[in-house]
Amino acid sequence: MRAIITVIGVDRIGIIAEVSTLLAEANVNILDINQTVLDDYFTMTMLVSLEALEISLEELKKELVESGEKLGVSIRLQHEDIFRSMHRI
Amino acid sequence: MLNTYEIMETIRMLEEEKLDIRTVTMGISLSDCADGDGERAREKIYNKIVNYAGDLVKVAEEIEIKYDIPIINKRISVTPISLIAAACEDKDYIEFAKTLDQAAKEVGVDFIGGFSALVHKGMTAADKKLINSIPEALAQTERVCSSVNIGTTRAGLNMDAVAQMGRIVKECAELTADNGGVAASKLVVFANAPEDNPFMAGAFHGVGEGECMINVGISGPGAVKAALTKVKGEPFDQVAETIKKTAFKITRMGQLVAKEASEKLGVTAGIVDLSLAPTPAVGDSVARILEEMGVEVAGAHGTTAALALLNDAVKKGGVMASSHVGGLSGAFIPVSEDAGMIEAVEKGALSLEKLEAMTAVCSVGLDMIALPGKTTAATISAIIADEAAIGMVNHKTTAVRVIPVPGKDVGEEVVYGGLFGRAPIMKVSEFSSIDFIARGGRIPAPLQSLKN
Numbered sequence: 001m002r003a004i005i006t007v008i009g010v011d012r013i014g015i016i017a018e019v020s021t022l023l024a025e026a027n028v029n030i031l032d033i034n035q036t037v038l039d040d041y042f043t044m045t046m047l048v049s050l051e052a053l054e055i056s057l058e059e060l061k062k063e064l065v066e067s068g069e070k071l072g073v074s075i076r077l078q079h080e081d082i083f084r085s086m087h088r089i
Numbered sequence: 090m091l092n093t094y095e096i097m098e099t100i101r102m103l104e105e106e107k108l109d110i111r112t113v114t115m116g117i118s119l120s121d122c123a124d125g126d127g128e129r130a131r132e133k134i135y136n137k138i139v140n141y142a143g144d145l146v147k148v149a150e151e152i153e154i155k156y157d158i159p160i161i162n163k164r165i166s167v168t169p170i171s172l173i174a175a176a177c178e179d180k181d182y183i184e185f186a187k188t189l190d191q192a193a194k195e196v197g198v199d200f201i202g203g204f205s206a207l208v209h210k211g212m213t214a215a216d217k218k219l220i221n222s223i224p225e226a227l228a229q230t231e232r233v234c235s236s237v238n239i240g241t242t243r244a245g246l247n248m249d250a251v252a253q254m255g256r257i258v259k260e261c262a263e264l265t266a267d268n269g270g271v272a273a274s275k276l277v278v279f280a281n282a283p284e285d286n287p288f289m290a291g292a293f294h295g296v297g298e299g300e301c302m303i304n305v306g307i308s309g310p311g312a313v314k315a316a317l318t319k320v321k322g323e324p325f326d327q328v329a330e331t332i333k334k335t336a337f338k339i340t341r342m343g344q345l346v347a348k349e350a351s352e353k354l355g356v357t358a359g360i361v362d363l364s365l366a367p368t369p370a371v372g373d374s375v376a377r378i379l380e381e382m383g384v385e386v387a388g389a390h391g392t393t394a395a396l397a398l399l400n401d402a403v404k405k406g407g408v409m410a411s412s413h414v415g416g417l418s419g420a421f422i423p424v425s426e427d428a429g430m431i432e433a434v435e436k437g438a439l440s441l442e443k444l445e446a447m448t449a450v451c452s453v454g455l456d457m458i459a460l461p462g463k464t465t466a467a468t469i470s471a472i473i474a475d476e477a478a479i480g481m482v483n484h485k486t487t488a489v490r491v492i493p494v495p496g497k498d499v500g501e502e503v504v505y506g507g508l509f510g511r512a513p514i515m516k517v518s519e520f521s522s523i524d525f526i527a528r529g530g531r532i533p534a535p536l537q538s539l540k541n
Contacts, residue, residue, distance in 0.1 A: 087099075087338070
């Protein structure tokens with residue numbers, strides 16, 4: 001399955017490094033990455049493939065949320081279909 | 090790839106605007122559970138529900154994780170019990186309600202609906218037993234919900250049933266006087282009840298439905314309100330367009346969840362209900378949408394027109410987003426479950442009469458309204474009759490879910506907590522409807538019923 005990871009919060013050094021290390025350890029492949037500042041917030045969206053994921057989806061989400069808390073940003077992971085169904089006819 | 094703005098719009102809807110799926114409701118036919126022996130019938134009912142719905146909560150939770158979208162309630166609706174229990178000789182059907190409650194607890198759902206009877210034209214012996222069992226059944230169970238359909242556009246209004254339901258609502262409240270009359274909040278009196286409604290307390294699995302279906306109820310008043318803040322002062326054409334677009338997006342999410350849940354559970358996808366269902370949480374209010382349109386407080390003049398536009402635009406946006414739309418599909422205006430409605434009542438801006446007018450242009454009726462404990466059964470019946478008449482004449486579903494709170498009067502409030510919220514006691518007319526309700530019989534079906 002392909003999912004979208006969003007990272008929102010105040011910009012600081014090492015956010016991408018931290019998140020991508022975590023993903024690499026869980027065997028998650030990053031397909032696309034996009035970073036911008038929206039309404040004064042650092043906003044990163046990542047398209048990832050979870051085909052080779054080595055832990056459960058629930059565990060991966062938990063790890064992402066925990067690392068988000070450490071970095072002071074909010075991290076979500078959602079199957080890409082929720083965005084597709086909302087924004088594509 | 091999707092662009093960042095689109096992704097962020099969805100995230101904002103979920104995070105800040107309280108967008109969620111209100112309910113995933115599994116409808117289960119119990120028609121093969123009828124048995125001459127009540128005990129045996131209940132055993133079959135329990136086994137069938139546990140068998141079919143055993144994975145419902147688990148699957149819903151998996152979907153919550155996969156899409157990171159909250160599914161607030163998982164529910165079950167069943168064939169109206171009066172139809173199933175009719176085969177047995179039991180004197181009352183309270184035991185059937187207890188069986189439903191046990192099954193609901195076993196599979197972990199929040200509510201189970203279908204302790205119901207359809208009596209819009211007349212009552213069978215079983216319908217009478219069921220209706221007489223409602224107060225004890227709701228007082229002795231936690232998760233069971235009950236509904237009675239007392240009128241349709243085709244059949245007119247069964248005024249004997251209307252008279253009786255006033256008394257039943259009173260009894261429900263009195264039996265649970267210690268808890269603010271909470272049993273009455275689990276009972277809905279309908280006109281033109283839909284067979285595939287996923288929302289409680291009025292959900293039941295209609296006789297025209299399949300063996301097992303998944304129906305989904307969306308939510309999202311907060312997202313609509315937020316979208317409207319961007320068109321402040323613009324003409325209504327813009328307002329309607331904005332609501333339509335938002336409703337489309339919200340409904341697509343409901344459709345996604347309905348499809349996924351039905352596939353994972355291996356049952357037929359039924360309908361997506363487009364109703365905007367509020368919750369007592371701040372920012373999840375239908376009243377605030379009406380106020381965003383420009384009425385100072387919900388209930389001020391203009392509110393009915395605002396609601397008519399909202400209800401229509403939600404349907405127009407939602408209908409293209411889903412393969413099958415059904416259930417109630419209209420804006421809900423429950424008082425206790427909507428922070429803006431509660432405030433409007435407390436400010437004296439919103440009266441029972443205004444709410445009645447509002448129900449003529451939206452779903453679903455006088456919902457979650459607390460009345461003074463001294464309100465008579467005849468007055469409650471008359472409220473039901475007025476509301477049912479609106480439904481009958483306008484070819485739409487209307488319902489009454491009122492709670493005559495024992496020992497409380499206007500100026501006080503009752504607190505239920507959770508999704509049921511809190512409700513200020515509303516004033517009812519002090520003039521009598523006793524002679525009107527005492528007539529009984531049927532109000533004939535209106536001319537609108539003769540469409541063939």
